[in-house]
Amino acid sequence: MKKKYCAVVLFFLSHLCSAQRNAFPDVLNLRTEVTDVKKILPSVFSDMGAWYAYALPEKKEHYGAFIGPLLMDMNGRWLANTLAQLNIAENGKEIDLSAASPAIHYYPGLLEQQLQVNELKITLQLIFVSRNEALLQTEIVNTGKQQRTLTVGYSGTTMLSTAKINALQNSIDIHFSDSEHRFIIDYLAGGKSQIQTDNQSYTVSFPAVHIAAGKAVQLLQSQKFYHRSADMQVRKNTLSFLQALNKNKMRWDAYLQQYFAKAGPLNNDKKRLAVKSIITLMTNWRSRSKDILHDGVFPSVNYQGFYGVWSWDSWKQAVALGYFNQQLAQNNIRSMFDYQDEHGMVADCIYTDKKENNWRDTKPPLAAWAVREISRYAKDNSFIKEMYPKLVKYHQWWYKNRDHDKNGLCEYGSTDGTRIAAAWESGMDNAVRFDSAVMMKNNPGAWSLNQESVDLNAYLYAEKLYLAALATSINKIAEAEKWKKEAKELGELINKRFYNTAKGYYYDKLFNTETAIETEGPEGWIPLWAGIANKEQAASVKNIMVNETKFNTKVPLPTLTADHPKFNPRKGYWRGPVWLDQFYFGVEGLKQYGYTSLAKELTDKLLLNGEGILTDTPLFENYHPVTGEGLNAKNFSWSAAHILMLLKSN
Structure with missing residues (x-):
């Protein structure tokens, strides 16, 4: 028993060390060159929102x-x-x-660079220390046998007209003619600087x-970005x-340790994938700003x-x-519920300018x-305790505004009566199942598609x-029993209503018919994930x-069967x-019914x-299900999120 305990402890310690x-x-290739200020497709590094x-x-x-830097919200x-750009000269020669x-x-x-040149070892390291500030240290080590006298400085050119x-004392301050943004570089070490600008x-x-x-010398600079001059703070x-x-x-x-402790044993490839997924989420993290009242995560910085x-x-x-950043997880949810309306609806999306928020539709109810x-x-x-009443109000909103015939089954819909917004509400924007749908008015500001959707109700x-x-969890036992009865x-x-015995599958149905x-x-397969089947x-x-x-398929579980005539993965956003x-919902559903080996086989095939x-x-x-080609936005947050879920449960 003692030997077994020691082995477990040693495994755990080695797991954390790794x-x-x-x-x-x-784990991501971040190498690039900027040739066009509008081309923001390369992978980048950001942190702390x-x-x-x-x-x-x-x-x-x-x-x-x-x-x-790449600037966002611009x-x-x-x-x-x-x-x-670091510049080093010796005896007047660069x-x-x-x-x-x-x-x-x-x-x-x-980010780190180590450069060996002319018996100098130069190390540049860049980290974020807050949502507004990054620090860049340059260390120059004399690896030769003689004293060196160097002139060190930096230079840069903006690509935005x-x-x-x-130029300020030991700083440069960048203003923008088309916005209130400010970008500032403060030189915190190196002595009194001489700055020239055009x-x-x-x-x-520097001297x-x-x-x-x-021996070595270090130079330190702070690079700060603010949305408005009013947001600027004295460096603390x-x-x-x-x-x-x-x-x-x-x-x-x-x-990393928190995630790996929850995920359990992973081989090196899967560990690197997990880290890539974590940094994808963290790079897409944006701090509260203007009309975004809590920190949240972009779908993609690119x-x-x-x-x-x-x-x-x-x-x-x-x-x-x-799994690894509880505060950000909570704030990500709060950022949306900050705008929950008096009826309980949560907007589809929010922006730094709340006038741009999309209230034409919401999204499937997965907040609880x-x-x-x-x-x-x-x-x-x-x-x-904070979220429960808001979640209840959101849940009830669906039955008040998206159950056209009041039969206890809801439909996707919109606030403006348009079919496109109703399809957006499903999250499956142009799914084939909505091609022939028409809109039905429920009440002022609430419309439904004329079909009841199995996934929504699941x-x-x-x-x-x-x-x-x-x-x-919060000791509302009577309410818990009510929810169980309703479920x-x-x-x-x-x-x-939705299971077709002859076909062996669940399908949406038109109102008041068996069609x-x-x-x-x-x-x-959402009814499997929900545990209904x-x-x-x-x-x-x-x-x-x-x-x-x-x-x-080669990459399994596409959003439309490969034998369907409208199957078109490269051009059809939700058509393949x-x-x-x-x-994830598919393989988790399989596991609920004992098909664990199959779920693992499909997951490994995807990876x-x-x-x-x-x-x-x-x-x-x-991803393209036949070729495996990556499609649409890069560094996508919910892909990273579900990778972490899959690795944890695989």
């Missing part, structure tokens, strides 16, 4: 600088290719950093430094760079149309964030699932059970899911691509065949 951030260099980001140099002529634009021997890496939470660089570019130099053999960071770097490492090590916070995305992101899942790892029930069934669990009744109604919309998509029904659904002419959220999932390629919004 969760150090330095063990995971370059900052609204700006950096990358690593791809070309030798950019050694000694980090690429960027329609996603690069401010510069290199805004702080040292050519492009000739250096480089070691350039991205670690979780850290609207930006103007002003509005679009600058150079800064000559004498470096004895084997009193930590040395080494202290800040150690604090940064401890924070990131904690993220797609300007996603520079906001979406409700459905938030529920999914929060579940994964709860998210609150329940992240609360499993919370220290207390305070978040449940989500509502699951939400009743999650509300029951949350009510039990039982709804589950029976779903099986009776099924016999398009087979992920909606048909009986054993025989689950077996029939499973048989369709493993059919190679339908769902068991594999979305990782629907994949192996999806483009770049197990390499340093970004995670895509969705």
